[in-house]
Amino acid sequence: MSGNALLKSVCRAMERIAPLRLAEKWDNVGLLLWDLSRIESPTQCSGRDRVLLTIDLTTSVLSEAIAKETSVIVAYHPTIFKGLQSLTLANPLQKSLLTCAAEGISVYSPHTSLDSVWGGINDWLAQGLLANPQDGDIEPLVGQKLHPTTGEAEGAEGRLVTLSQPIDIRELERRIKSHLKLAHLQVGYAEQSEDVAPLRGVRSIAICAGSGGSMLLGKQADVYFTGEMSHHEVLAAVAAGRNVILCGHTNTERGYLTILAERLKKELGSQESKDEGVSSDVEVLVSQKDQHPLQIV
Template identity: 55%
Template sequence: MSVVKAIKRAMERIAPLSLAEKWDNVGLLLESPVTRPDARRVMLTIDLTTSVCAEALASPTSMIVAYHPPIFKGLTSLTLANPLQASILRCAAAGVSIYSPHTALDSVQGGVNDWLASGFFSSGLRGSSTLLGEDKGDGNGVGRLVTLDKPTDITSLSAIIKAHLGLAHIEVASPATDPTITGNERPYPVSTIALCAGSGGSVIGAAEADAYFTGEMSHHEVLAAVARGVHVILCGHTNTERGYLPILKEKLQAELGKEEGGPYEVYVSHEDAHPLRVV
């Protein structure tokens, strides 16, 4: 069995493509007509950047599983003048195919959003996590609502999130005080957290929750949330996704062990990184 077929079968068991959002572009996005001799390595990355592409081409990698689809909208041309398109062309010429799970991996139980929710419970907080948004069946769906048994404060919550994501800094917007408490004003407590990886404003923006937790939201989405008395915690788009790659590595390695044509080696890109830094 070819590496492409093995990856498609294994990834479908991990994150069925039927769970992806309708607007998304998931699955096998590039099937190279070239076969790399003895290439049985599979690279995991959030984005197919030029650095990630170079890393893959410098190793016996035959498949890239890129969480974000490098081909998203319709293309009228593919040229080397466009750096991102050039990476796709170089992969095709070198025998490297590309697969993207994106929102299928967000929605599936045990996927990216469940991993985000797990950070609260692994910290010692108690509560539950339920589906937020469209129910895709069997508990699968793109958003999560975390309900804590006991309320906490935004400072403690922020520390938990930074520890779970391995970040030194995040962005937080909070209502100043509770206007319903006259003469004894205090910060809003947090008992419920609506979360979604990546750009989650459209998923969590209408949720009844004390805090919104996502990678990024628009300026006006943040203002609207704070005006309603909701804390907003933003961590950078890919920072809410990248920490899941080691988990996906273990899942994919196990599933590929069931496929013929191996052994296969799954590894996480060293060059994949959040594109923005704090200076």
């Protein structure tokens, strides 16, 4: 199959899964790196019908992509976030980008569009808190994002889970550990004062994948659940009577990659993709080298 057909189909399939218009204004999403020579000479990509999914494009993930003869990397976090004034092999990130270009590997990033879209990362986090689908309601935390033509809601920033019945915070911690397959969490318990009534169990949880301090602070919820918050954001939250549960930035995102792989494989197997010349033999792989950069020792 031509690299041109696969790359175009991956971009179109990802757009159907997580429209780039849902990304935050500050974000840098979409096709960030591609090899024009391979697009213009499709035969050069013959036999490399593999797409690799990762949270971060680290040197280990890049080595894995090369070893597996990957044609396209879908890296959740943008490999290029701010404008580059120069490119040098002395910088590890820039070296990875230059290596991708030399190897003919294209890089696509969905980032916050995949957070916001219905059925995306924030919904996946929210669903993991429910004992069953009838156990509570999942709503947008911040205003809905509407389709520019139809006006239908396509997604929203963050999620608010309201449980049907309150649960002990220890049970919530257990559910989060189980859902994210983690042995440990960081938890800040709410300060109690005359102005803040003691919590009689947890009923509402505000959610933001990744780094959620700026989005969560000030929201009405018993618990703030995110990957990371700054020291002063945590202090402000617990002083306001909110419990805080932190899991590590990428730990709130990585588990979704297996779901994304299934959705992308299905989209690439659609009739639309077949009409674009995409082979039914395209492999969509989840990186085995992608991991949280910090370890608990």
